[in-house]
Amino acid sequence: MKEQPRPNDPKSLEALLPDALAAASRVEEAHFEFDDLTRLADARREHGEAWEMPPHLSRCSICLEMFQILMEGVQKPSAGAMTRFADVRKNGAAEAPNVVPFPTHWKIALRIAAVVALMLVAFGIVHYMQNRSSASVSTGTITLANGQILPAGAAIPAGVTVTASEATSAVLADGSKVDLAKDTRVSFRQSLGGSTTIALVHGELTAAVAKQKYGNEFTVKTPLGEIAVVGTRFSVTCKPEEVVVYQSDTNQKEITRRTDILRATRITVFEGVVRVRRGKEEVKLTANQSAVLRESEPGIDTSGLKP
8 A cells, every 4th residue: 555645755745635536535425526626716715705615525525725825825834734645545534614605695694684783873863863852941841742841951853843831041061041932832952062952843033043054054944934043042933923014906096905814924134144045035034124025925035125
């Protein structure tokens, strides 16, 4: 019987593998040839994690070790690995290790699950930040939709429409103060960056806005338009008001006069500057100026502006 080369023999691993694997194949036909392992290693490099390991390769410690060394380049195999390759004819089939290939579809499913988990965490953080309370009751009381009363000192839930049970003042995180007339319905929200948005559904508010940090904006939104400020004191009303409507007949001979009730938003600036936006139209108001937005009437009424 021909003596098998030992690890200290000059014969290279690349030359030894075909003989060792051929001998093992006579014991167990399932062993891979050297060329097969080389092709498998090339396929693994080409396809990456999408590559699926053949069942025998996952069970046979000899073929798996040879495959791993080929993946690493077979430059300097360990003495132990050389010994196992040389003794493969003597030892026959290797014991099956507990190596099980992970199906590709499970890998994909795990990646998707990880991405979804990260998205949920990010969404939770953003949701928390966007819905954190940015206002609290200073004086008076606030009523929630379920009838709960929030007394002075209580935080006003972010994004929730509340009603002023009486003349009420609220203070915001940036130091701004908002006075609400009785029965005013409003909500407060603060963005991640610190910008404040007040949604005025109905009623009247007067705001003394603290100087905003660079990039931040203080905005009051109404059903008819919005008011944006940087630092000022102003008032906004959002309620129906009586208007006089003049109408003439087709011949322009007779003019009739009637009154009508229209929902309107009126903005009055006491100091500083505000921008009133309605659709694509925008008007800048300064101290002692006012503007009106009326339902069914387009644009911004600035007829009351003083020079």
